[in-house]
Every structure is written in C-alpha cells, then in structure tokens.
Amino acid sequence: MVAALPTLPGVYRFFDADGQLLYVGKARDLKKRVSSYFQKTHDGTRIGHMVSKIARLETTVVRSEAEALLLESNLIKTQQPRYNILFRDHKSYPYLRVGLSTWVADAPGAGAMPGAPNPDHYPRVSYYRGAVDRRARYFGPYPNAWAVKQTIELLQKVFRLRTCEDTVFAHRTRPCLLHQIKRCSAPCVGAISPADYAADVRAACDFLEGRSQEVLQALQARMEALAGQLAFEQAAEVRDQIGALSRVLQQQAMESHDDQDVDIIAVAVRGGRACVNLAMVRGGRHLGDRATFPAHVEDGAALADVDGAASAEQRVLEAFLAQHYTDVPPPPLLVLGAPVDEALLEALTEQSGVRVRAVFHPREQRRAWLEMAQTNAELQLARLLAEEGSQQARTRALAEALGLEAASPEALAALRIEAFDISHTAGEATMASCVVYEQHQMQPRQYRRYAVEGITPGDDPAAMRQVLQRRYGRLAGQLAEQGGDEVGGARLPDVVLIDGGAAQVAAARAVFESLGLDIGRLVGVEKGQGRKVGLEELVFADGRPKVALPPDSAALLLVAQIRDEAHRFALTGMRARRARVRTGASRLEDIPGVGPKKRARLLARFGGVRGVAAASVEELASVEGISRALAEAIHRALRG
Structure with missing residues (x-):
C-alpha cells in the first residue's frame, strides 16, 4: 500500500476498521511522509497508538505543497478527525459595515437640500456579522462585538454618522436624542446635505483605514475654508470634530503609523491543553484580542511532527494559521511567537492574493505587542486549567454521590447526564428542555426543546411524561432490537436529572418502565425546606433513600449548574413561544x-x-x- 504511493505533494487520510477518520496530514512527498509512520517503532507513544488503529489509507495528489496545506485545513475543519489539532470556534468574526450612497454629486439638483431626505443618500454605519458583499464597505474583522460597538461609538462622536435603520430614518419628523447629544448630524430631517455627509463618510473610512493624519489635515483645511466663507457655525462644528479626533488618537496607546494591519499571535501549551491568543491591529489601532482553545493538542502535535523536529507550540500555531485564515483574510504582517513553515505562509499568500510576511523575533513596538499577547495566552490557559480541574472534581463528586462506578478519568469524562425541565406561564405555551452534560462541560449543540401539546394546562407530570416518551421512545425500541446501551452513535445517558420532586419522578419512572429502561438512571432534584437554594435533595426513582448534599458540596454545585441551565433553556424557549402567539x-x-x-x-x-x-x-x-x-x-x- 505505502510502496505504491507517488513521490508527489498531497494529502493523506488514515481510517480505522469502522471507517472513522483518524488523521489528516499533508506532505511534500507522500511516499516518504506516510512511510515514516510505519518504518519506525512507535511502541507506547501516541503515534504508535494511532498507527495500531489504521485499517485504510486514502491519498489525494495536488500540484504544490501550498495546495496540500489548504486542502488539509479544509478537510480538518469539515471532517474533524480524532487525532488532529482542532479549533472548534465556529463563531464568525464581526465587521463594521458602512453602506454605499446612491447620491451623485453632478446629478440635477444634487446640491440642493432635499425636501424628503432619502436614506440611500446617507449611508449608515452598523455592526455586521456574516458574508460580505459589494453593497457596502466592510472594516475588520474585529476580535469581538465589543470592539465593533466601541468603534461605532467613536465614529458617532467624531463624524456623527447615523446608525438607525432605514425604516426608522424614513419615518422621523424631528431629530432623535443622538443628535441632541452631538452623536448624529440628523440627516433624517435634512440637517446636513448629502455632500457634507459624504465628506464625513469618506473621512470616517480613511480613519478606519489608518490614515488619521490625512483626516486631520483634511478637516483642518475644511475648517479654514468655511471660516473664509464666513460660515462660522459650520467651521465651529468641524473644529469640534478635530478636537474629538485628536483626543481619540491620544487615547490610542497602541497606535502605530508603520504597522497599519497586523495580527499578533501567541501560543501557550501546558497540561495537555493550549491557548492561542490573537491580537488584532487594524488601521494602526489595537482592537483587542481573542483567545481560542484547540482540542487534541498532544495527539495532534505528536502526529503532525512524526520526526520530532518541531515543538508543540509550533504545531499548534501552524494548525491555527491554516484553519483560521481559510475563513478570515490574513493581514500583510503576522507577528508570531514561534517560527512556522514557509510553505504555510506561501499558501496563505496564494489563497488571499496578499503577500503575507511573518516576524518571529520582533523589536520595539512589535515586541511589546507580542509580550502582551503571550501574557494573555498564559493567563487564559491558567484560568482554563483551573476551571477544568474544578469541573472534573465536581463530576467525580456527583458520580460518588450517585453511587456510580466511574473512578477512572476516562470513565468520568464519558459520564453523560441529560436534564429536563418544564416551563410555562399559568399553563400557557408549555415548553420542555433537555440539556446535556458530558466531557466535564455542558454540550449546547446537543440541547433540545419540546413544545408540549395535548395536556391539561399546568400539569407538569403529564408534560414530563410526554417529553421523556418523545426523547427515549424510539431509542428504547432500537436498543431492545440490537441490545446494549448504544445504537447508531446515540446512547442512553448515565443519569437523567428531573427538575422536580416525587410527582415528576413518578411520572418519569412510569415512562421508563413502559419502555423497559433502567429506572436507576432517574434522579429528581427536589427543593428543600423553604425552597431555598442549597437545600435541594436528590430523589431516586428506584426507591433509594433521599440524599441531602451539604451546601458546599462539589456534587451539589454541579447539580445546580445543570438544573439551572435546563431551567434557562426551557424558560427562553417558553418566552419565545409565548411572544410568537401574542405578537x-x-x-x-x-x-x-x-x-x-x-x-x-x-x-x-x-x-x-x-x-x-x-x-x-x-x-x-x-x-x-x-x-x-x-x-x-x-x-x-x-x-x-
């Protein structure tokens, strides 16, 4: 199999006996790279563990190593192999959007003030998340929503651009509060001409692109021209703009006139986990940073570096660059905490059409940026490890309290808890929630809501019976046919938490008995004396005595965390359903x-x-x- 591989660049994929994708890798020479996994002895190592599972190999030949890098990245993101370093942050990056004006300077009557202002003549600045198009100008991406909103506030203070929707604009008859506090020039009521507003939009865009000094000079010339025309009130407004912009520039401690668009990326690896901290500089302004935590760090770093020549930090950094910049356009300059493969930079350049350079040993301002990013990466990683350690302790404490045999770390991580709650308003818009806890954390992608129909309004036990029947009815039938606790990737939870006391637990027990399921999995969370938080008791469907956990118990903290999440998810669903009916x-x-x-x-x-x-x-x-x-x-x- 390996002997027949070509000595060409490409991508290889390892599969196990069940057809599950284990690993995706790229190679300058497929035959040489793939054979290195099998020619050496990897006994007792992560590589050896993975190699022992390989049952099938697939390869794809490409034209260059750059193409191989891009294909590898796309396959990792879409297929999520078990042994690759994965960045699972699926949140898109926000942008700042500036609309395009349909106003034309030399059109008939363009210089006159319009009788009814047209919103298409006064572009709006707004927060935007999604695919970009040619109907507007986009600035970013920004590391988070807060950075975009702060920038919009800045543009309002300096350039007084509108932020209202076109429907609001079209129906205004007098200026809004933003105009009164000098945050908008009130184009909705014709307080500014399209020409003057267009000048403000151009200045704002120049500022966002880092041409701050040019903007200041243009404003200065505009003020002097207005003063020469004896338009002193308008000149005073431009003077105020200059003052506001000057104050903004003085507050920008991270401003740089040499580096307009830069990404600073630092990596920290410890305890089998990693943190990549990305700081963004756009238009010479530091916009903030964003931390991401990849999965499969130790396995992925070891398998990507089968020859043992690179550090874990380098492999994590390369994985981040390849996966991150396939969705987000890279800036011309990257300041990195570790060297990366030159072929990766060439691939990013080829994909984006912008020459991407990297600096590994920066000086002066860039060095300060990198040190700050590195400090943030280490702090974020320390926080994550502390939280994970605390969460694992909570899982172990709850397993012990419930009498489960889950002593090993692997068994604790596999412990699956599903929690149910019922929410309604005096019987109206009854909604049930199911939330999932696994791998020591909540799993939002597996949450489900159930609209409850056909019961007496306010009958919570009946609602619980319905939702449990819908949740486990089909799965129970499949398990009865095939045997075991898992079928087709779906499995019964180890614990089913019911938010309620004896009545709800009895209803759940009836459903489980009718489906032939183990009632020992059912646990109710009953409010204690006075319904006070911290006095909850665990009620068991199989007849075991109630368990009252101490208020400072780690097990009780986890029960409360899961129950509160089930309550939140049911409540938001109920409110949305109720609002749909009422509005x-x-x-x-x-x-x-x-x-x-x-x-x-x-x-x-x-x-x-x-x-x-x-x-x-x-x-x-x-x-x-x-x-x-x-x-x-x-x-x-x-x-x-």
Whole structure:
C-alpha cells in the first residue's frame, strides 16, 4: 500500500476498521511522509497508538505543497478527525459595515437640500456579522462585538454618522436624542446635505483605514475654508470634530503609523491543553484580542511532527494559521511567537492574493505587542486549567454521590447526564428542555426543546411524561432490537436529572418502565425546606433513600449548574413561544425558508413583525442569511 504511493505533494487520510477518520496530514512527498509512520517503532507513544488503529489509507495528489496545506485545513475543519489539532470556534468574526450612497454629486439638483431626505443618500454605519458583499464597505474583522460597538461609538462622536435603520430614518419628523447629544448630524430631517455627509463618510473610512493624519489635515483645511466663507457655525462644528479626533488618537496607546494591519499571535501549551491568543491591529489601532482553545493538542502535535523536529507550540500555531485564515483574510504582517513553515505562509499568500510576511523575533513596538499577547495566552490557559480541574472534581463528586462506578478519568469524562425541565406561564405555551452534560462541560449543540401539546394546562407530570416518551421512545425500541446501551452513535445517558420532586419522578419512572429502561438512571432534584437554594435533595426513582448534599458540596454545585441551565433553556424557549402567539410572529413561521434563526434575526433587526412588514426588500436582504429571493417572499407574504 505505502510502496505504491507517488513521490508527489498531497494529502493523506488514515481510517480505522469502522471507517472513522483518524488523521489528516499533508506532505511534500507522500511516499516518504506516510512511510515514516510505519518504518519506525512507535511502541507506547501516541503515534504508535494511532498507527495500531489504521485499517485504510486514502491519498489525494495536488500540484504544490501550498495546495496540500489548504486542502488539509479544509478537510480538518469539515471532517474533524480524532487525532488532529482542532479549533472548534465556529463563531464568525464581526465587521463594521458602512453602506454605499446612491447620491451623485453632478446629478440635477444634487446640491440642493432635499425636501424628503432619502436614506440611500446617507449611508449608515452598523455592526455586521456574516458574508460580505459589494453593497457596502466592510472594516475588520474585529476580535469581538465589543470592539465593533466601541468603534461605532467613536465614529458617532467624531463624524456623527447615523446608525438607525432605514425604516426608522424614513419615518422621523424631528431629530432623535443622538443628535441632541452631538452623536448624529440628523440627516433624517435634512440637517446636513448629502455632500457634507459624504465628506464625513469618506473621512470616517480613511480613519478606519489608518490614515488619521490625512483626516486631520483634511478637516483642518475644511475648517479654514468655511471660516473664509464666513460660515462660522459650520467651521465651529468641524473644529469640534478635530478636537474629538485628536483626543481619540491620544487615547490610542497602541497606535502605530508603520504597522497599519497586523495580527499578533501567541501560543501557550501546558497540561495537555493550549491557548492561542490573537491580537488584532487594524488601521494602526489595537482592537483587542481573542483567545481560542484547540482540542487534541498532544495527539495532534505528536502526529503532525512524526520526526520530532518541531515543538508543540509550533504545531499548534501552524494548525491555527491554516484553519483560521481559510475563513478570515490574513493581514500583510503576522507577528508570531514561534517560527512556522514557509510553505504555510506561501499558501496563505496564494489563497488571499496578499503577500503575507511573518516576524518571529520582533523589536520595539512589535515586541511589546507580542509580550502582551503571550501574557494573555498564559493567563487564559491558567484560568482554563483551573476551571477544568474544578469541573472534573465536581463530576467525580456527583458520580460518588450517585453511587456510580466511574473512578477512572476516562470513565468520568464519558459520564453523560441529560436534564429536563418544564416551563410555562399559568399553563400557557408549555415548553420542555433537555440539556446535556458530558466531557466535564455542558454540550449546547446537543440541547433540545419540546413544545408540549395535548395536556391539561399546568400539569407538569403529564408534560414530563410526554417529553421523556418523545426523547427515549424510539431509542428504547432500537436498543431492545440490537441490545446494549448504544445504537447508531446515540446512547442512553448515565443519569437523567428531573427538575422536580416525587410527582415528576413518578411520572418519569412510569415512562421508563413502559419502555423497559433502567429506572436507576432517574434522579429528581427536589427543593428543600423553604425552597431555598442549597437545600435541594436528590430523589431516586428506584426507591433509594433521599440524599441531602451539604451546601458546599462539589456534587451539589454541579447539580445546580445543570438544573439551572435546563431551567434557562426551557424558560427562553417558553418566552419565545409565548411572544410568537401574542405578537403575531407566527406569520413569519408560515413563510417557507424562514426558520427560528432567521426569524430571530429579522425580529431583532426590525423590532417586531410590524417593522419586518414595513422594511423594503433591500433592507430584508441585508439581514444575515436572507437571500434576495427570500426577502422578496417575505415582503410579499407580509404585505399581501
């Protein structure tokens, strides 16, 4: 198998006997690289453990090592192999969006103040997350939402650009509060001409691109010109802009005129975990940083470096660069805490079309940036390790309190707890939640909500019976046919937590007995005397005596954490369901293609169904996930 491999660049994939993908790697020479896994003795090592599972090999030949790097990164992100370093932060990065104006300077009547201001002539600055397009200018990405909002506030103070939706703009008859506090030039009521507003937009964009001194000089010239025309009030407004911008620049301690766009990346590795801290400088301004924590650090670093020539920090850094910059365009300069393969930089350059340089031993300002990023990486990693240690102690304490045999670290990590809660308002909009705890942490991707129908309003035991039947009915039948506790990747939890006392536990017991499931898995969380927090008792469906855990018990802290999360998830679902009924949001539900996420984005953007109905097709299409065709369908449905 290995002997027949070509001596060409490409990507290789290892599979186990069940067809599960174990590892994805790239190579300049496929035959040489793959054979290195099998020619040496790796007994007792992570590499040996993985090699012993290999049952099948697949390869893909590409034209260059750069292509191999990009293909490897895409496969890792989409397939998530067991032994690769994985960065599972799926949150997209936010941008600052500046709309494009349709106003034309030499159009007839362009210099005159419009009778009814057109929002298309006054671009709006806004927070944006999603795919970028050509209908606006985008600045970023930013490390977090706070950085975008801070920048928007800065633009409001200095350039007084509007942030209101077009629907709000079109219906204003007098300036809003932002104009009164000098944060907006009130284009909605014609207080500024399109030409002057366009000048402010150009200055704001220049500032965001790092041309601060040019902006100051342009404002100075504009002020002097207005003074020469005896327009002293307008000159005073420009003077105030200059003062505000000067104060902003003085407050920017991280400002740099030499490095306009830079990413500073530091790595800390300890205790089998790693932290990558990314600090962003855009337009010469430090926007903040963002920490990410990859999975499979020890396995991935060992397997990627089968020859043992590179450090774990280097392998983690290379994995981050390859996976991160396939979604986010890289800046021209990277300041790194460890050297990386030159082929990786060439691949990033080839993909982005921008020459990407890296600095490993920076000086002066860049050195200060890197030291700060390294300190943040180490602090974040220390916090993570402390939290994980505490969480593992809680899991062990709860396992002991429940009498489970889960002494080994592997068994504790595999301990699966599913918790249920019922939420309603006097029987209205009853919603049940199921949350999952596994691998010493909550697993939000596995959460589920169940809308409860066909019961007497307010009958919590009946609601519990319904949701447990829906959750485990099909799985119980499949397990009965095939045997065991797992089928098709789904398995019964080790513990089922019921938020409630004897009545709810009895209802759960009846369901489990009818399905032929072990009632020993059922545990109720009953409020103690006076229904005070910290006095909860554990109620067992199999007849064991109640257990009252001490208020400072690590087991009780974990029970409270899981129960509170189940309550939160059920409550938010119930409120959303109740609001749909009361506000008519169900009109959106009836439109094909508008699911819960898109509906939530629409309601949040326009403030309710009425706002969505009043929005134009263009405004609807500007919402993340709403295509032009879907926007037209929504527009027809709500106005038909």
